[in-house]
Amino acid sequence: MADTIVSGMAGRYATALFELATEAGAVDSVKADLDQLSVMIAESADLARLVKSPVFSAEEQLKAISAVLDRAGISGLSGNFVKLVAQNRRLFALPRMIVDYAAIVAAHRGETTAQVTVATPMSDAHLAALKETLAEKTGKDVNLDVTVDPSILGGLIVKLGSRMVDASLKTKLNSIRHAMKEVR
The missing domain is CATH 1.10.520.20 (N-terminal domain of the delta subunit of the F1F0-ATP synthase)
Known part of the structure; x- marks a missing residue:
């Protein structure tokens, strides 16, 4: 605890x-x-x-x-x-x-929860693969709290504790847009 x-x-x-x-x-x-x-x-x-x-x-x-x-x-x-x-x-x-x-x-059970945001619902196979990957990285049993948010366009955002991985299409497009502005 x-x-x-x-x-x-x-x-x-x-x-x-x-x-x-x-x-x-x-x-x-x-x-x-x-x-x-x-x-x-x-x-x-x-x-x-x-x-x-x-x-x-x-x-x-x-x-x-x-x-x-x-x-x-x-x-x-x-x-x-x-x-x-x-x-x-x-x-x-x-x-x-x-x-x-x-x-x-x-925490008592050695579990942790990851907040996952996706553009469309994930298949059971993809959820299981994500859960397994996160469990390997953390060494804990990971529960997934999945939210569907079409505004991210594609990809996913994973928040686990204080860490966040944003692999959403929306973020990638915004990065490209920002890079294009710097080139001008």
Whole structure:
């Protein structure tokens, strides 16, 4: 966990949750619950508003998030954690806490995540080859977070930790355009 950098209030909550989950042997189940909750927040504008809005009191947030957790079947350590976050008026930071928790779990497992941007969806064979190449370079199991962005025209952009490789057609064309301007 030493090579994972989580900071701030959300990082402290995520670290505390990871330590509790480790003691309880529930790291994976907590991660699954938090991933499910993250998807729910992303898909529901009302839930996102509840989480982010300071207009709701702690009691209103706790009552509403408890109902959401019950309906989703999220209980135990995960449910209690989210309820505690609501009681402490920190629900606005829950999405960051979920991201930080996932980063801590990945570091604990010796995994890392690469953000990959492509112009068109990649085939499974290309994804597997990229994953294998990145794993060889880092010595870690690499998960890919793939985003499709047609504006890069072609090629790909890979961000892994503090390193970035931009092999997009858009960047290459801009380099050529810049070089042509210098020649004049």
